[in-house]
Amino acid sequence: QKEVEQNSGPLSVPEGAIASLNCTYSDRGSQSFFWYRQYSGKSPELIMFIYSNGDKEDGRFTAQLNKASQYVSLLIRDSQPSDSATYLCAVWVGALTFGSGTRLQVQP
Amino acid sequence: DAGVTQSPTHLIKTRGQQVTLRCSPKSGHDTVSWYQQALGQGPQFIFQYYEEEERQRGNFPDRFSGHQFPNYSSELNVNALLLGDSALYLCASSPRTGNYGYTFGSGTRLTVV
Numbered sequence: 378q379k380e381v382e383q384n385s386g387p388l389s390v391p392e393g394a395i396a397s398l399n400c401t402y403s404d405r406g407s408q409s410f411f412w413y414r415q416y417s418g419k420s421p422e423l424i425m426f427i428y429s430n431g432d433k434e435d436g437r438f439t440a441q442l443n444k445a446s447q448y449v450s451l452l453i454r455d456s457q458p459s460d461s462a463t464y465l466c467a468v469w470v471g472a473l474t475f476g477s478g479t480r481l482q483v484q485p
Numbered sequence: 486d487a488g489v490t491q492s493p494t495h496l497i498k499t500r501g502q503q504v505t506l507r508c509s510p511k512s513g514h515d516t517v518s519w520y521q522q523a524l525g526q527g528p529q530f531i532f533q534y535y536e537e538e539e540r541q542r543g544n545f546p547d548r549f550s551g552h553q554f555p556n557y558s559s560e561l562n563v564n565a566l567l568l569g570d571s572a573l574y575l576c577a578s579s580p581r582t583g584n585y586g587y588t589f590g591s592g593t594r595l596t597v598v
Contacts, residue, residue, distance in 0.1 A: 420575055467586075
């Protein structure tokens with residue numbers, strides 16, 4: 378079992394819709410959870426991090442954490458074509474461990 | 486405020502050769518982690534350095550080695566290159582705990598032919 382699992386996609390949503398990206402992790406001791414965005418040919422950039430169960434909102438982005446279910450999600454409201462990228466879920470247990478990423482396509 | 490800088494940006498090497506990649510961390514960061522990202526995959530953790538010592542290591546062979554200097558900059562060395570080592574090599578820096586996430590450099594694209 379992979380430590381961090383994501384659906385590879387692509388996830389295709391129309392412009393203005395809500396994009397929902399999901400991630401599960403295997404280590405119950407994980408304390409910190411991160412979402413990175415990576416445009417093609419570029420390096421990952423941090424979007425959000427979350428430590429506590431529940432929701433954390435930052436602009437159009439909302440991260441959701443459920444430690445009992447070992448599940449992390451990222452919601453992107455009012456999706457824009459510029460949001461088209463690969464979204465990487467990462468879990469910190471001494472070092473950051475990444476999932477394989479979900480490719481998001483926002484259709485104009 | 487300078488971010489994480491990596492050099493070179495691109496590199497082509499022949500199978501069996503050795504390569505050294507370089508990284509300068511973001512100002513204020515003392516910990517450097519190296520990742521390998523193959524096409525279509527997420528970054529895979531190679532190792533992490535702080536206080537000039539390797540502190541954690543991922544599932545990579547001994548052909549991969551590193552170093553951290555007193556100014557916190559770091560090198561990644563790969564010996565006896567294989568075709569499968571072709572990837573984007575990412576350096577990330579953070580404060581010691583890393584709880585606030587890592588800042589990534591733009592990466593070095595290594596092609597082994």
